[in-house]
Amino acid sequence: MFRPRSSSSAVLLLWLLLATAAMGAWAADAGRFAIRTVFTHIEGGVIYLNADVDYELSEIAREALTSGVELTIEIQIEVVRDRRLWLDRDVASLLQRYQLSYQPLSERFIVRNLNSGDQMSFAELPAALEHLGRVRNLPLIDDALLRPGKRYEIRMRAMLDTRDLAGPLRLISFFWGDWRLESEWFEWPLQI
Structure with a gap:
């Protein structure tokens, strides 16, 4: 067994091990939405809503996908009434869910809209x-539900939903940052 000769050698060895681990983590493709x-x-x-979202899966999510793990991606959308002196009031919320899977026999990637089944x-x-x-x-809200003259805002984000993963993988995803893929909230005023 290797034993360092002095405490400075032990510190140097520990530093090298940590630097190597950090470089490996830094080099790993973390992905982003x-x-x-x-x-x-x-x-x-x-x-109606139109949006363009960039999805880059992390290396670990890509490996899981090609190994047969189905990934669920959510788009969360909220319509809120902007109130100056009070908390914003939620008017409507929409959850659009998609499932991404890989079929090894046909070597095809399948995108399924879980809301419509398409x-x-x-x-x-x-x-x-x-x-x-x-x-x-994407139909968002009927304009009759909005009051004229009031200010409204729409918020949207996309995220990998790890709640649908199998038990052990769900637990791992809770602690492993490469599974936490989500965009920032994108906010813009709704013009009526």
Whole structure:
């Protein structure tokens, strides 16, 4: 067994081990989710949402996906009434959920909309993530539910939902930062 000769050797050895571990963690692909653009439009009395989201899975999430683990991605959207002297009032909230899976026999990535049941398959993961990141004409709220002259704001974020992972993997994801993939809240005023 290796035993350092002095305490300075032990400190140097410990420092080298920590530096090596830190470099390995730094070099690992952590992934990220980011909302790039968002806009809304009104058609037939309904406010629709369009957004572009960049999804980059961490290396550990990609490995799990190609090993058969289904990943659930959520888009959380809130419509709030902006009140100056009080807390903002939630007017509506929407949770759009997608499941991303890999089928090894066909070598296809499947994107399933868990709200509607629609699904599409893709030969490559980047194409599946690009499709997942294009949110088009998502009905958000009926404009009759909004009071004219009041200020409203929309908030949106995308996240990897680790609650749907199998028990042991869910526990690991709680402690391992590479599983915590979520965008910042993207906020913008709603023009009525």
